[in-house]
């Protein structure tokens with residue numbers, strides 16, 4: 001009896017929420033005409049959200065799958081987390097990462113899933129504690145990363161395809177002083193490595209001397225790369241150590257940089273606030 005009462009209350013709450021939602025959609029629809037608080041031209045007029053929510057009710061339930069938003073103004077440079085995404089050092093890929101402990105098919109009032117994955121899955125960020133144990137112990141986790149570094153003007157550059165990111169390759173890029181955020185597109189994107197389930201150790205990344213050159217000759221604080229590690233496999237530890245020792249450089253790895261023109265964008269990356277974690281999945285977008 002208790003159980004029934006509980007689920008009845010929950011159902012009721014759901015219904016109330018649904019009603020509230022409908023009322024809110026209506027309200028936001030009518031408020032798109034100009035008012036003092038919401039003058040016309042202020043909002044995002046070409047994507048009227050109320051129209052979208054109406055059509056969803058009548059459509060044949062096909063969810064939108066987007067890589068760009070706002071007619072190309074916003075580019076998603078995050079890889080979808082999928083089971084066949086490559087995972088560092090594994091031939092199996094990410095594998096199952098979602099479970100559905102409460103499912104409507106089994107009588108639950110809602111579908112509630114849970115996830116389990118490496119914090120360095122897919123497009124992700126490294127915190128200083130990733131390669132320095134004393135930083136880990138001192139609490140330099142992903143929640144301590146500076147959002148000012150992860151958000152702002154950024155340069156997307158094409159790295160020469162014939163070598164790893166060495167000092168020589170860095171020098172040839174001629175990245176001006178003052179540039180704080182750079183997304184390095186490499187042969188990894190051409191080879192579509194993030195679309196291959198099996199981890200590939202031949203990916204392009206920073207060699208130790210390339211990382212050292214970046215620190216000594218540029219103002220770059222956010223380093224974005226297009227495979228699972230900023231450091232090349234052959235210099236995996238040494239290049240990571242060079243980057244992370246100063247605790248001011250943030251590595252964003254596994255970015256999706258396909259089909260984007262090189263140039264200047266505004267980058268926006270937000271890691272999860274995972275207390276105690278030395279890595280976190282991150283959502284990154286570019287805005288033109």
Ligand SMILES: *[C@@H]1O[C@H](CO)[C@@H](O)[C@H](O)[C@H]1NC(C)=O
Pocket residue numbers: 100103104105106111
């Ligand atoms: C709930 O999960 C089931 C799988 O058990 C799925 O078939 C169904 O579409 C889901 N329902 C909703 C509302 O997402």
Ligand SMILES: *[C@@H]1O[C@H](CO)[C@@H](O)[C@H](O)[C@H]1NC(C)=O
Pocket residue numbers: 100101102103105106
């Ligand atoms: C529902 O429960 C059965 C029995 O525990 C289980 O085998 C099945 O996988 C569950 N289905 C879902 C969609 O959770």
Ligand SMILES: *[C@@H]1O[C@H](CO)[C@@H](O)[C@H](O)[C@H]1NC(C)=O
Pocket residue numbers: 161162163164187201202203204205232233234235
């Ligand atoms: C980059 O280094 C890896 C080893 O870390 C190597 O397998 C790969 O061939 C190198 N790539 C290029 C383009 O030199």
